[in-house]
Amino acid sequence: MVTRLLLVLLLTLLFSTSSPAAGSPHISAVISQSGLDFAKDLLVPRAAETLAQLSVPDIERSVSIPIIGAVRTVASRIVLGGVAVADSTVAAGDTGVVVAASLSSVNLTMEWSYSYSSWLVEISDSGNASIQVEGMDVGVSMGLKNKNGSLKLFVMECGCYMKDLDITLNGGSSWFYQGFIDAFSNHIRSSVENAIANKIVEGASKLDLFLGGLPKEIYVDRVAAMNVTFINDPRFSSSSVEFDIDGLFIPSDKTAPQSDMHFGDTKLAPPLGSSSNMLWISLDEDVFNSVSALYFKAGLLQHMVDKVPDQFLLNTASWRFLIPRLYRKYPNKDMLLNISAISPPSVRINVGRIDTTVDLDVTVIVLGSDDKVPVACISLSVAVSGHASVSGNNLVGKVELNYFSFDLKWSDIGKLHTGIVQVIFASAFSVFLSPSGRGL
Structure with a gap:
């Protein structure tokens, strides 16, 4: 039955009208079928827990009893007891996601009563009852839209189907039992089905409130925050859901703006992971370039190097024969x-790696007794490359120095021997780019 209900809801999605995409992403996040299954396994049991102790509205009917006539009957305090999930399925359509579940061990309790009055006699009776449901299928199809940079979740279809009811009445007169069951079984069925469907819609509304309350920017530090507003409607395929996120870094003291930027040829970093992963993330070059521009503007792309693997190179005595003037002074x-x-460093995304070029000024400073004296300045162009991958639950990466070229901008200590200078700078940058170093 889960398969049949899932098929009906999927047809609803397939024939619904979808909205065209409104822009180009800087970050693209794709939830795969594995991710959808994970979310389903997380949410469906919790949804089943909310159905426990669900109250169903009272049902009142006038039942015709042979010889006696019309008898007023009431089924009240109908409460859904324990619910267990036997099986569940999730699938994506063209405009949304369908979740279907088969429930087992579904039982209800209720109270019943009847009354009859005429000019001759007035009678009434009451008791309780237990109801065992032989199989129940529940399904819901939900859509997602972009509303002012946030996700808006809505229910398109929601249904509940109960197979057979086994009603056991206790107390009162047994002659009344069969008439009550005949009169009330279908009404109890429809009332319970409607109550469960309404509860699911209520749960979806709470999920919508949660999604709508997600932050539109993520604070990084006093300089930068990431704009995480959604810029397009989610896109659904047969096995995934894709979200477009602005993703650019903005000053942390400013509110995330709505992005109207469109890029014809955006370059995205290769997705992390394989098809078996739950989440794929692709990054546009502009994500990296936006953060580098912010930190450059804030004056934070600088670093004092006072330790290198060959520490003796950071002493003028090491240069007494190569740069005599430096040692004499x-x-x-x-x-x-x-x-x-x-x-600002320039970032380019290529197949399998990210390349960065940084133009730097390196000033050589001599530490005096109570002052610091700049003695030379060299202009460098440094190229590094790196790649990121997923290892277990960690995001890991590697950065390598490809090359650097340099020119002497000015010097108070005469000419510099380029070969030796390259050695010390290569040593310095090895520390600069190491995991323990403070990279640019």
Whole structure:
């Protein structure tokens, strides 16, 4: 029965009208069938728990009893007891997602009563009853839309189907039992089905409120926040749901704006993971470039290097024969390298890797007794590449230095020997790009 109900709801999705996409994403997140199954396995049991102790509205009818005539009967305090999920399925259609579940061990309790009065006699009786449901299928189809940068969830169809009811009445007069069952079984069935469907719609409304309350920006630090507004309606396929997110970094003291940016040829980083993963994430180059521009504008793309693997190179004594003038002016003094970006780093996405080019000024500083003296400045162009992957529950990456070129901008210590300078700079950048270092 789950399959039949799922088919009906899927047909509803297939013949619904879908809205065209409204823009291009900077971040694309795709929930695969595995992800949908995970969400279903998480939400369906919780939804079943909410059905426990569900109250059904009272039912009142006038039942015709042979010889006696019309008898007023009432089924009241109808309460759904324990519910167990036997099986569940989730599938995506063209405009939404369908979830269907088969419930087992469904039982209800209720109270019953009747009354009859005439000019000759007045009679009444009451008792309780237990109801065992032999099989119940529940299904709901839900759509998602983008509303002002947030997700709007709505129910398109919701249904509940009960197979057979086994009603056992207790107390009162047994002659009344069969008449009550004949008169009330279908009404109890429809009332319970409607109550369950309404409860599911109520749960979907709560989920909609949760989605609508998701933040539109994620605070990173005092400089940057990520704009996570949705910019298009979700796109549904037969086995996945795709979300488009703005994804650009913005100043953290500003509210995330609505993005109207359209890019014809966006380059997305290759998705992380394989087809068996629950979530795929693709990033546009502009995500990286937006954050680099923010940190550059804030003056944070700079770093003082005072430690390198070959620490002796950061002392003027190491340069006494190569740069005699440096040693004569500052004998046996420690040095620092002040590395600062002169423009925002440029990020390019290629197959299997991310390439970054950074233009830097490296100022050589000699540490005096009570001051710091800049003695030379070199202009560098540095190219690095990296890639990211998923390892277990962790996102891991690797960054490599590809090359760097440099020119001497100015010097108070004479000419520099380029080969030796390359050695110390390569050593410095190895530390600079290491996991424990503070990268740009």
